[in-house]
Amino acid sequence: MIENIYWAGLLHDIGKFWQRAENQKLKNEELSRIFINQHYNDELFVSLVANYHQPTTREEYIIAIADKLSAGESEDKQSGGNVASKPLISLFSWLKLTKGSDQEKYVPLKLYDPDSPPYPVANKNEAVLNGRGYQKLWEGFIQELSKHKDNLASILYLLQKYLTLIPSSADNSRATISLYDHARTTAAIAAALYKEDIPEPTLQKIHRHLKNKNYQAPELQKPYFLLVGGDIAGIQDFLYDIPMDNAAKNLRGRSFLVGYLNRLVALYLVEELGLLESSILLIGGGRFTLLLPYSDLEKLQELKGRVEKIIYQAFNGKLKFILGSIPLTINDLAEGNITKRWEELGQELNREKMKPFLSLIKETPELIFGPFATPDNICPICGREATGETGLCSFCQSIVEMGAELPKAEILQEKRVVEKSSKNEISNVNELFLALGRQVRFSDKPERNCFNLLLNSYDFVVKNCQGFYFAPKTTAQEFEALAKKSEGIETWGVLRGDVDNLGKLFREGFADKITITSIAALSRAMGEFFGVYFNDLLKEFGDKVYTVYAGGDDFFVVGSWSVLPKVALKLRRQFTLYCAGNYDLTFSAAIKLAPNFKHPLFKVAEEARELLEEKAKTGGKDKIAFLDKAYTWDEFSRLQGLKDHIKKIVQSGGSKAIIQHLYGIKNLLYTNEQETSYSKVWRLVYQLSRYRDSLAKELQPYFREKIMDVVVFNTTEINPLASPAARWAELELRARGD
Structure with missing residues (x-):
């Protein structure tokens, strides 16, 4: 029924x-x-x-x-x-x-x-x-x-x-x-x-x-529902703390797994409770939200313990399954109290994060504390026993192998099975999927006895599939190859960002009374920008960039360092269009360059996170941090333009001395001596004028309009973007080996 x-x-x-x-x-x-x-x-x-x-x-x-x-x-x-x-x-x-x-x-x-x-x-x-x-x-x-x-x-x-x-x-x-x-x-x-x-x-x-809108009636105050939130914690460490050898395949597999694991866990919970996929309100960004009957609370707690154990066995504690729930009444849904309850669910999840593995410690302490045998060879990623020639454990190696399969796959096949109980360890991703009630395969054609999900396309019916699933499109490029594709210095970088003030928008941004559907719709639409359309937005950059993670309200991209600013500006423009030009819907971002192509990803990722939090998201947020400084998006666009003009002059035969002239401007911007400052400005004007005169005649008007008049205006004011633009241009013009 x-x-x-x-x-x-x-x-x-x-x-x-x-x-x-x-x-x-x-x-x-x-x-x-x-x-x-x-x-x-x-x-x-x-x-x-x-x-x-x-x-x-x-x-x-x-x-x-x-x-x-x-x-x-x-x-x-x-x-x-x-x-x-x-x-x-x-x-x-x-x-x-x-x-x-x-x-x-x-x-x-x-x-x-x-x-x-x-x-x-x-x-x-x-x-x-x-x-x-x-x-x-x-x-x-x-x-x-x-x-x-x-x-x-x-x-x-x-x-x-x-x-x-x-x-x-x-x-x-x-x-x-x-x-x-x-x-x-x-x-x-x-x-x-x-x-x-x-x-x-x-x-x-x-x-x-x-x-009759009689929302205070006693029948409307009884909790009939559970609002349930699930979170896969530890994603950052799981994704980025990997060896740099074969990092692309490893990242590809891990990127897919953290998103897909969310789907599998949510489906496992609702199906074990006798419900269907429609009871999943939201899914993405490492999180999911379910609407369940209140009477399922006890059974849900049992399932929580079961999933916690499965996740621990598979990931050796690197990923943690967090589950929280709060009761909902009909009045909560009818009278617009849902944002308050949603906030309470977030607080409950935060409390649960403070006590990871608590139920496992109580019920199976030996799983957490051992004793454990000391392996002769240790997996450098997770610390378990390494097997075979790769130096990885069987589980981490299975992730790499899954990453190798993904580029060739068109269809994700799922077959529901009776879960297979494990002892104390899950040795590969297939055993993880089976423990969560699914047999999973990648294929280029549908299979009759499976639920076939077409990858990254809605045309599932014409392909004889039953649904669709969107995963980040990645490249087979290793980090050294990404570095070689850069302009100037030979390295790669990361771009990461997230939406500003999203929680506040949910609480205060709706003009009408908020319904559970309003929140579900907004979350879905926001998640689809990063989880569905993101792939297409990066197409023009080819194999110079790939998505490690994008979903919910944030993203993480790896690429040739010189292309990342263009990626960031495009994402910002398209996000603004997608959000109807709403000035209150913005995101902040940070770009961090690796010192060299062998530099560990987790260090660059962490430095980018610090830039994002400490520079881009300060003040009014809505900024991007690049080369260790933060700019508004308008400033960053102008910075890129000035950099391009400097490059054009040098590439057209101008001396690189212009870079030194402009880079030295930073010393003029922090002086307290006004008179000295004026004299230095005029000295700069003199230097720029001499440089202009040294150029070929056809370049001189261009230099005057695009650089001189932009760097110094009103005869006494210096553009603060001149110095970072010169630094950026120098990095893109630097010859390999310099």
């Missing part, structure tokens, strides 16, 4: 899609009934979808309550006008802390495409493709539905593909939540309510109180 609840939750408003595609005059609920009848012909399923507006059975009340809690006060009204002309309003354009967006913007009605982010536009008619947007999507949806209509797991992916860019509400003032986000949260809420076994009379009272 619970599958019918999921089906009804996901498809209860499918009539809205049909209504807008063909400008139907029938009401949404009638169209939904006809749709279910045509495609499924299941009497119970039809009644759940057709009657939730006027429920008469326990199950119908559950769908009705879930719909109200998901939608909040923005339940769809039968608005006038042509519903096919109403696109999704970008949720980003409605968020505001101080400035917000200049105007409301609309998400284009189109297919989800990882190679084409849905950048919001100001023109509503452009967003709906002149009225044809809904119709084109509907035609594609119906065609692909026919191949997967009986597969509930696949339907979730199909709805994500077609309904994410469609508004749930046709009421223009409320059209910031997608039909996909409304459908999936409705399904999650309904499944939890169904498992709580609430009597029908109580459900009737709850429904009536919600309809």
Whole structure:
């Protein structure tokens, strides 16, 4: 029966899609009934979808309550006008802390495409493709539905593909939540309510109180839900603390594993509780959030201990599984208290992080404290016994081997199995996957008895797959090769960054009353920029850069050092476009260069983290740290421009003396002697004038306009960007071996 609840939750408003595609005059609920009848012909399923507006059975009340809690006060009204002309309003354009967006913007009605982010536009008619947007999507949806209509797991992916860019509400003032986000949260809420076994009379009272907005009624104060947060801690050390030999394959495998492990653990928990993937509200960035029935608390604690042990056995303590939960009432979901509860969940997770392995210490202390045999050969990564010729343990070697498979794989195959209990150690990644209830393989073609996830593409139906999965696209380039592809000095670097003030935006940025769907939608949209579209944004840089980690609200990229500033500026521009030009949605970043290509990654990663926290994220944040200084993004763009002009002059025949002239400016900027400062400025002007005169005549106007007038302005002021621009230019112009 619970599958019918999921089906009804996901498809209860499918009539809205049909209504807008063909400008139907029938009401949404009638169209939904006809749709279910045509495609499924299941009497119970039809009644759940057709009657939730006027429920008469326990199950119908559950769908009705879930719909109200998901939608909040923005339940769809039968608005006038042509519903096919109403696109999704970008949720980003409605968020505001101080400035917000200049105007409301609309998400284009189109297919989800990882190679084409849905950048919001100001023109509503452009967003709906002149009225044809809904119709084109509907035609594609119906065609692909026919191949997967009986597969509930696949339907979730199909709805994500077609309904994410469609508004749930046709009421223009409320059209910031997608039909996909409304459908999936409705399904999650309904499944939890169904498992709580609430009597029908109580459900009737709850429904009536919600309809009358009587949120203080006693029936709405009882905890029926668990908001559950999971976190894989220790990702930084796990990713970066590796030997530099074969580092690319190792990184590729580890990067995939930390993201995929999140999915496996979340699926394992919900399935062990008799639930389905739709009960996973959020997943990404090393974290996940579930909505579960409150009555599952005891079982959840048992599963927590089980997963903790599996993760410890696999990673020898380097990765830690953290799980926390808080009770939720219907009032929490109805009255806009969800942000407060979400914050409480974060605090609970932080408390859990302070006591890692506590349950393991109590129940199996020998797993943590030993005694352990001392191996003759020790794995340099994790400290276990090394085996074979690689010098690594079997588990770390299996990660490297998985990293070698990934570039050739098109499909990730999952097969659910009865978990296999392990003794005290998990010796490879396949044993880890099996312990979490999945047999996992990579392939270039689908297999009938597996759940086939197409990698990095939404075209899963035409490829005969059942869903999709996005993983960072990486290169086979080792660090030495990355260093050799750089301009100037031969080294590599890292770029890392994260979104500013995101927690505050969740707490204070919404104009309307916040629902669980609002938070789920915002988190999904933010996560998709880094987890889905990130790959495409890096394409133009080819094999000079690759993603180690991107998801949730942060990222970590390795590449030839000279290309990383361009990567950072592009990511910043596209992020601003993606977020509807919202001035309150920014990210800070840091670039750190390795002293040489053999320098340990973990040291460069840690130095970049310090730069990010101590320089880029100080003050108003929204900055980038580069060559140990922080700049606003506008300053950094101008810095790059000045650097390029300096390079052009030198590469066109000018002497490198210009670099020394400009680099020495830093000494003029910190003097307290005003008169001396004036004389030094004029001396600089004299030096620049002489340098200009030494250039070929065709270069002199360019030098005057692009460098002299930029470096010294108003005859007495020196541009503080001149010195770092000269340093940057010198690094890119330096000959190999200098």
